[in-house]
Amino acid sequence: MTDAARAAAETVWRAEAGRIVGGLMRLVRSLDLAEDCAQDALVAALEHWPADGLPQNPGAWLMATAKHRALDRLRAAQLHGRKHEDLAADLDALQAMVVPDFVDALDAARQDDLGDDQLRLFFVACHPLLSADARVALTLRLLGGLSTAEIARACLVPEPTIAQRIVRAKRQLAEARVPFEVPDAAARAPRLASVLEAIYLIFNEGYAATSGAHWQRPALMDEALRLGAVLANAMPIEAEVHGLWALMALQASRRDARSDAQGRPVLLADQDRRRWDHRLIDHGLAALARAQALGAGDAAYTLQAALAACHARAARAEDTDWPGIVALYDRLLALRPSPVVALNRAVAVGMAEGPAAALGLVDALLAEPALARYPWLPSVRGDLLDRLGRAAEAGTEFRRAAALTQNEQERALLLARAHRVASQP
8 A cells, every 4th residue: 555545544543543432432332342343444444545545534434434343243243142231232223323325424423422422432541440551551542543562662661561551451441340431520520630640641751751762752742632632622611621731732832942953852941932832832821711711720730731831921031930930839739749849849949039049948858759769859959059059069960860860862961961060160
């Protein structure tokens, strides 16, 4: 097949995978069967589209083909005497929905409640009974349309590990009989928190890769943004959904300026702000305003989005409202106390009040077990010591931070800073 046809099929699949699996899941009530039929539809597209051309509505084509595959499989199961829960009802429902002509398929796809199906799939893939790693892997697989190999590369773990996580997660969901539904109001808050956490974990790994040769992983950022937009469209009155999307959009707006031509990190103060994506900034600020209007002004993601907005609104680094950022961190720390938030607040204090004011705050965090192997702690301390003129101590901290990070670009940056301060008188 041509590279163009394969690329088109893969692009459509990434965008439509969650819709297709969600729609099938509602019909066949089996996550494995739904995903298998969706994959069959992708294989069919890879076989037919190069010869027949791209259909008028590729998403509807994939959905109709997947439903045909599901019908075939259920018929075969019935013929072979295998038992499926409510098989007859599923078969009747599916038969009524599958149409032979793809023009009819387009109309059927428009009438399907695909948004709700995708929303249900979010809550299944991000169920709190699953580990954070499993939620990320399953979200990328079911809603992002990524293959096991792609998820393994994104998460920087071996492919068999990802395969095991996905299989184990599906088994846990099946054994717990997790229903394919959006939880009621009483159960929605913890479940929604799990959904948002999984999406933000994906985004963070793209924004600042924890290991490997690259400082950023743009594909993961884009996928998290896409999933966040889907969720925001499906849940328009959930304030923190808009808060998360605002946070990701505002942070992602700096992507092009965060690396130089060689892929080396560029710190916030040194970035060329003309390279920031102002379209994303506008979208992020609008989403932040919506989250605040819906009453999430003091919610975690919305507060973090407000922090990012302080940077987005500053035309130059020296125009940044650091006292305002400290005040926002005070609110975030009161809402969600953590050593990491306290460390970030100390950075803001250092910019608002000077390095001496911040160094004591950072030193108070040195005994925190959660930060024992956190490279950002010695990195921040090194920066404060450097600004205080304590070059030898700063160099020691930068080298300690370099030894802790698993990201090659970050390590090179820290070692370069250590070398620079070592060369000072």
